Amino acid sequence: MATSHITPSFKFEIPAIDDQHQQLIDLITRLEQGVNGFLPNMFGVLEDLQKYVREHFTFEEEVLRKHNYPDFDEHKHEHEVFEAYIKHMARRIELGKAELRLDVLKFLKLWLTRHIQGTDRKYAEWFKQQGIAIVESPNGDTP
Numbered sequence: 001m002a003t004s005h006i007t008p009s010f011k012f013e014i015p016a017i018d019d020q021h022q023q024l025i026d027l028i029t030r031l032e033q034g035v036n037g038f039l040p041n042m043f044g045v046l047e048d049l050q051k052y053v054r055e056h057f058t059f060e061e062e063v064l065r066k067h068n069y070p071d072f073d074e075h076k077h078e079h080e081v082f083e084a085y086i087k088h089m090a091r092r093i094e095l096g097k098a099e100l101r102l103d104v105l106k107f108l109k110l111w112l113t114r115h116i117q118g119t120d121r122k123y124a125e126w127f128k129q130q131g132i133a134i135v136e137s138p139n140g141d142t143p
């Protein structure tokens with residue numbers, strides 16, 4: 001399966017976060033393949049995407065809150081807007097009121113890449129400036 005690997009401008013040298021971003025991009029890429037007729041279980045993947053978005057946002061928000069990140073509210077708000085959009089879109093598709101189209105997926109990918117390169121990068125830089133290393137794993141353990 002072809003995947004689109006995230007480019008260096010996406011990488012923060014924070015393995016837990018970089019891996020999660022890659023997973024999100026991979027899930028959207030799989031949905032794009034689905035729209036092109038190469039994926040049998042599109043609804044399952046759409047559900048996985050919603051779950052994984054929630055997991056990733058929760059992880060980031062927990063880390064940011066724990067370290068008193070100054071732009072926490074603004075960051076969380078961006079997450080909320082994106083999640084509400086995906087939820088609304090998935091619901092309409094589930095009810096047969098809309099189809100999963102390539103332009104919708106392109107929008108999701110664009111939003112995500114902008115968020116990673118802009119809003120997420122800001123916290124990654126702030127953490128570096130503060131000398132804080134994010135070493136938590138997604139399940140909350142500190143290795």
Ligand SMILES: [Fe+2]
Nearest residue numbers: 021060116120
């Ligand atoms: Fe992120």
Ligand SMILES: [Fe+2]
Nearest residue numbers: 060115119120
């Ligand atoms: Fe984020």
